[in-house]
Amino acid sequence: xxxxxxxxxxxxxxxxxxxxxxxxxxxxxxxxxxxxxxxxxxxxxxxxxxxxxxxxxxxxxxxxxxxxxxxxxxxxxxxxxxxxxxxxxxxxxxxxxxxxxxxxxxxxxxxxxxxxxxx
DNA sequence: TTGCTGACCGACG
DNA sequence: CCGTCGGCCAGCA
Numbered sequence: 001x002x003x004x005x006x007x008x009x010x011x012x013x014x015x016x017x018x019x020x021x022x023x024x025x026x027x028x029x030x031x032x033x034x035x036x037x038x039x040x041x042x043x044x045x046x047x048x049x050x051x052x053x054x055x056x057x058x059x060x061x062x063x064x065x066x067x068x069x070x071x072x073x074x075x076x077x078x079x080x081x082x083x084x085x086x087x088x089x090x091x092x093x094x095x096x097x098x099x100x101x102x103x104x105x106x107x108x109x110x111x112x113x114x115x116x117x118x119x
Numbered sequence: 120t121t122g123c124t125g126a127c128c129g130a131c132g
Numbered sequence: 133c134c135g136t137c138g139g140c141c142a143g144c145a
Contacts, residue, residue, distance in 0.1 A: 032127085032128095033126075033127050033128085034127065034128055034129090037127080037128090043128080043129090044127090044128075044129085045127090046127040046128055047125060047126090047127050047128085048125095048127090049126085049127075050125065050126040050127060051124095051125060051126080051127095052126095053126055054125075054126065065126085068126080069126085070126075070127065070128085071127075071128065071129095075126090076126050076127080077126030078126085079126080080126055
C-alpha cells in the first residue's frame with residue numbers, strides 16, 4: 001500500500017510511471033534504472049526505464065533524466081542529451097562530482113524510490 | 120504480424 | 133576477473 005504512484009497511476013503506461021518517479025527525484029540526488037524498475041515492480045524491466053527516457057526526449061518533458069544513471073553510477077545516457085556535457089554539467093551544478101563519466105560517491109548521492117517513497 | 124533493438128541488470132562459465 | 137547470455141516490455145521497420 002502507500003504506493004502513491006502505483007495506485008494513482010497504475011492504469012497508466014509504464015513510461016508514464018517512470019516519468020513520475022524521475023520527477024520525484026530530489027535535487028542533488030541520483031537513481032538507477034534498476035531502482036526505478038524495481039519500484040514499479042519489474043526489476044528486470046530496467047531496459048524499459050531507459051527506453052522510456054529515450055521517449056522522454058521526444059516528449060520534450062522537463063524530466064531530470066540527468067539524475068538517472070546505470071547501476072555503476074556511470075552516465076550511460078549522456079550521449080542522448082543535447083550535448084555530451086549536458087548531463088555531467090547538470091549533475092555538477094547540483095553538487096555531484098563526476099569523473100570519467102562516472103559519479104563519485106555514487107552511494108552517497110543515490111536516491112532509492114523504494115526507500116523514500118514506498119515502505 | 121513477426122522480429123530486432125534498446126540510456127539495463129544479474130547470473131553463469 | 134572477464135566475456136557471454138537470458139530476461140523484462142514497448143516501439144518501430
